[in-house]
Amino acid sequence: MKFDQPAGKNIFDNARYVGRPATRIDGPLKVSGRAPYAYERHDVAEGQLVGYPVVSTIAQGRITKMDTAAAEAAPGVVGVVTTLDVGEMPTPSGMHTAPLFGGAEIWHYHQAIAVVVAESFEQARAAAALVKVDYEVTKGSFDLEAVWQQKKGDSSDPVSRVGDFEAAFEAADVTLEQEYRTPSHSHAMMEPHASIAEWQDGKLTVWTSNQMIEWDRQSLATTLEMDADDIRVDSPYIGGGFGAKLFLRADAVMAVLAARKLQKPVKVMLPRPIVMNNTTHRASTIQRIRIGAEASGKITAIAHEAISHTLPGGSGEDAVDQTRKFYAGDNRLIVKHLAEMHLPEANAMRAPGEASGLMALEIAMDEMAEKLGMDPVEFRAMNDTQVDPEDPEKSFSDRHFVECLREGAKAFDWDQRNTAPGATRDGQWLIGHGVAGAYRGGPVMKSGARLRLQDTGRIIVETDMTDIGTGSYTILAQTVAETMGVDLDAVDVRLGDSAFPVSAGSGGQWGAASATAGAYAACLALREQIAGKLKVNDADTLSFAGGSVSTGETEVTLASLASDGELVAEDSMEFGGTRDEHVVSTFAAHFVELGVHVGTGEIRLRRMLAACDAGRILNPITARSQVIGGMVMGVGAAMMEDMAIDTGRGYFPAHDLAGYEVPVHMDIPAQEVLFLDTLDEIASPLKAKGVGELGLCGVAAAVANAVYNATGVRVRDYPMTLDKYLDHLPAV
Helix, strand or coil, X not given: CEECCCCCCCHHHHCCCCCCCCCXXXXXXXXXXXXXXHHHCCCCCCCCEEEEEEECCCCCEEEEEEECXXXXXXXXXXXXXXXXXXXXXXXXXXXXXXXXXXXXXXXXXXXXXXXXXXXXXXXXXXXXXXXXXXXXXXXXXXXXXXXXXXXXXXXXCCCEEECXXXXXXXXXXXXXXXXXXXXXXXXXXXXXXXXXXXXXXXXXXXXXXXXXXXXXXXXXXXHHCCCHHHEEEECCECCCCCCCCCCCCHHHHHHHHHHHHHCCCEEEECCHHHHHHHCCEECCEEEEEEXXXXXXXXXXXEEEXXXXXXXXXXXXXXXXXXXXXXXXXCEXXXXXXXXXXXXXXXXXXXXXXXXXXXXXXXXXXXXXXHHHCCCHHHHHHHCCCCEECCEEXXXXXXXXXXHHHHHHHHHHCHXXXXXXXXXXXXXXXXXXXXXXXXXXXXXXXXXXXXXXXCCCCCEEEEECCCCCCCCHHHHHHHHHHHHHCCCHXXXXXXXXXXXXXXXXXXXXXXXXXXXXXXXXXXXXXXXXXXXXXXXXXXXXXXXXXXXXXXXXXXXXXXXXXXXXXXXXXXXXXXXXXXXHHCECEEEEEEEEEEEEECCCCCXXXXXXXXXXXXXXXXXXXXXXXXXXXXXXXXXXXXXXXXXXXXXXXXXXXXXXXXXXXXXXXXXXXXXXXXXXXXXXXXXXXXXXXXXXXXXXXXXXXXHHHHHHHHHCCCCCECCCCHHHCHHHCCCC
């Protein structure tokens, strides 16, 4: 089925379930500990052995020798697989930059180079420490600042150029030019990367923690040089991913290779300190923003230049992307530089690009508003655009950013804010208020599903869509219950198995809109089957409600239609047509109030609010959870998260949750989320767009702007740790 025309009026406009609050249908399993996560699938294969990884202790070079004799002789050890034993393996194109395993070449610190397999975790871990490795070390460069100084100002190969930025900037009444820095970030999800692998008769099954089942299956096929039809991937529950689990990773490869060698099932989990250097992360950036405006506040020139680090052949962090579409301005210059370094692989992390880009852009917008003497909310609203600034013939499908600003400001009592930096105190606390805009695209992907109508009247939904804590189980059940006219508890949702139809998977804010559209397509296919059984030419004339279907003259139960065998229908939703003719995006405004202690400089958040425009909100409960979770991540980015870079050895020394700090309950105050009542009929059949990334976008800048408002000290280098501003605070 193809979605190539605006949705128009449909069944979701007067819905019983879709758009209504519903608690997670998978909640009871999770709170009772019965949800099957990858490393805990004890029942799927008998006699599971445990693998523990051995990782490189250099950033770049080659392995010259590996001695595994002591490890192989250790108690409980069943076998060892080394990267030299395996030799070079194909790297899936577009999915990875560095090899996950195989061969002598070292691309980055903590690259997987062996797996020791034993009867228990403790035995495998102890034996792994006995593996001896000799290296030939290549001296690398890991100083992003040095590369920035070489490349800054080079606009010979821009991402985009519209008008004459240089002339417009020179002629502007008011100008701003500043640099901003964001560090490398770790996904730090609750569940580490983990997999169990088993071979039977030449066929492979992998129980794993992965967001994109079909990508994972195809990557395994490429890596192992085997037919994808001989591989099954299963990942029904995932304890967080944030982008790190979009792709095949070393845990699965090591488990697969060890299981093949030993002909027994093997499980491998990456310990937290290894996750942070072995898997992917958000790259550090340095960003230069220049804005020129008329005295009235209208932007006439805007340039965003950024650099990030990447392995050779990688794409780094696309921190400039949101600036291409967020604000108006006739003269524009967008430049992206890459610094090739043999640091661990930079790749997608929640809101890739926009998260770090808005950390800079939304401070710059505040700084420009101050130069103009304007309210930062009004400055942003004045420079809203309903068309693509780079292609004015292309309009946004549905854009309500100004409404986000206005509604958010009203709910937050923005008119009562502190208006003079450093002017408001509450006892020993300097009080500040900050705002930032949020922009994130609204992508979709082809997505499919299969429905099975049972003789009990229940409907089983099968799709390889995943649930990374986002509520996929629930919103898919809501979609099917709505379309087929059954109660929510009459729908069983089964996810994450490559034996099911291929879906969008979870990532990039495309999952909800895509997967529900795929389930809707399968529902329409089932309705067509039912019309055929009832000898009705047009399924649209049927009425589905209360577990029954009516032709207008007769009414039968869905259960009776499957009395002689289940009815099975499958279809997928593809996107194109009208959607391709518009810019489909989501928007928000974030507001923060905080206090900064006059003596110690400690920052304490007091309240946060997000006003979001993301089309139809499929489930206000799960959507709010997504947004407040993103807000928490934004606080971490603003105040504490920093993997750091050891520029001498080329690795991230903050590679555990002691050195890499993330927010805890005490850091997070009251959070409020407002969803605008918007419908985007060009975005999807359900008129919905994603919201998962939007909750993070812009939050860090709102915190930074509030710190400035409280203290008068502008910090442009994240995270805002005490060393960056304590000496500049007002005298006590």
